[in-house]
Amino acid sequence: MEQRYATHPDQVPGMDTQGLRDAFLLEQVFVPGEVTLVYTHHDRIVLGGAVPAGTVLTLPADPEIRSEYFLEHREVGIVNLGGTGTVTAGGETFTMPKGACLYLGRGTDGVELADATSADGGPEDAAQPGAQFYLFSAPAHTTYPNALVLPGEGNRLELGDPLTSNRRTLNQYVHENGVRSCQVVMGVTELHPGSMWNTMPAHTHDRRTECYLYFDVPDDARVVHLCGEPDQTRHLLVADRQAVISPSWSVHSGVGTASYSFVWAMAGENQAFSDMDTFPVTDMR
Numbered sequence: 001m002e003q004r005y006a007t008h009p010d011q012v013p014g015m016d017t018q019g020l021r022d023a024f025l026l027e028q029v030f031v032p033g034e035v036t037l038v039y040t041h042h043d044r045i046v047l048g049g050a051v052p053a054g055t056v057l058t059l060p061a062d063p064e065i066r067s068e069y070f071l072e073h074r075e076v077g078i079v080n081l082g083g084t085g086t087v088t089a090g091g092e093t094f095t096m097p098k099g100a101c102l103y104l105g106r107g108t109d110g111v112e113l114a115d116a117t118s119a120d121g122g123p124e125d126a127a128q129p130g131a132q133f134y135l136f137s138a139p140a141h142t143t144y145p146n147a148l149v150l151p152g153e154g155n156r157l158e159l160g161d162p163l164t165s166n167r168r169t170l171n172q173y174v175h176e177n178g179v180r181s182c183q184v185v186m187g188v189t190e191l192h193p194g195s196m197w198n199t200m201p202a203h204t205h206d207r208r209t210e211c212y213l214y215f216d217v218p219d220d221a222r223v224v225h226l227c228g229e230p231d232q233t234r235h236l237l238v239a240d241r242q243a244v245i246s247p248s249w250s251v252h253s254g255v256g257t258a259s260y261s262f263v264w265a266m267a268g269e270n271q272a273f274s275d276m277d278t279f280p281v282t283d284m285r
């Protein structure tokens, strides 16, 4: 698995475009037939994708995690961004349509990810693309129960205003008052048609690392994602199904050239969603 060591905020002003992308952007998250994972030393998060493409995939216990199996010392949140898929874990099969979120707790072995099949064993809907599972995992000190949240079943927050182009629906799936976990906090935010800005005013949370995985970005559109310290921002141009790692000191906010959605997920010291420091845009540089 690819490893990325932690960065200090003072490194950012000296980075060129490629340096920023190498440090913070995951360009190729979903590769057909593969599990693709990145281990960031920021809060020891492992993130990536699994695309069964007609096969059955398992989560690898790569040497970097020094474990007998992937979830021996970890927990994972999974959001399906493709056609309906299944995850079999702990003797249960969870059916995940696009947008569903599955939490698997520490100690869950034998996890299998596949496309959903119809009664005759073929693809459930040949016209649908296969499942694309986005994975976000962090170390876990104890076991919380595995749990599935179907699209629309999370806690919904309506945020922003069309007049400031940031009207959006934030769905909380794994969080303090929902599916419980040791560290992972996870959900999906959908921009309303005509709204382009996420997470404005921007914030940091010095006690957590957060990753955004942008999806439903049209092929000819990009999200201009702001990163870096609030008084030293830089940007990344992000395409569909690419992910950004935001260390604790980095703002994470973006504007699209079209509407889009994103999976946000974080891990660290606490899980209080409101534990963030916001910055008026007039103070940002």
Ligand SMILES: O=C(O)C(=O)C[C@H](O)C(=O)CO
Pocket (backbone or CB within 6 Å): 159, 168, 170, 189, 198, 199, 200, 205, 210, 252, 264, 276
């Ligand atoms: O649109 C938003 O605002 C978000 O989705 C914010 C993220 O959930 C976040 O950054 C939480 O810390």
Ligand SMILES: [Zn+2]
Pocket (backbone or CB within 6 Å): 203, 204, 205, 210, 252, 276
């Ligand atoms: Zn945040």
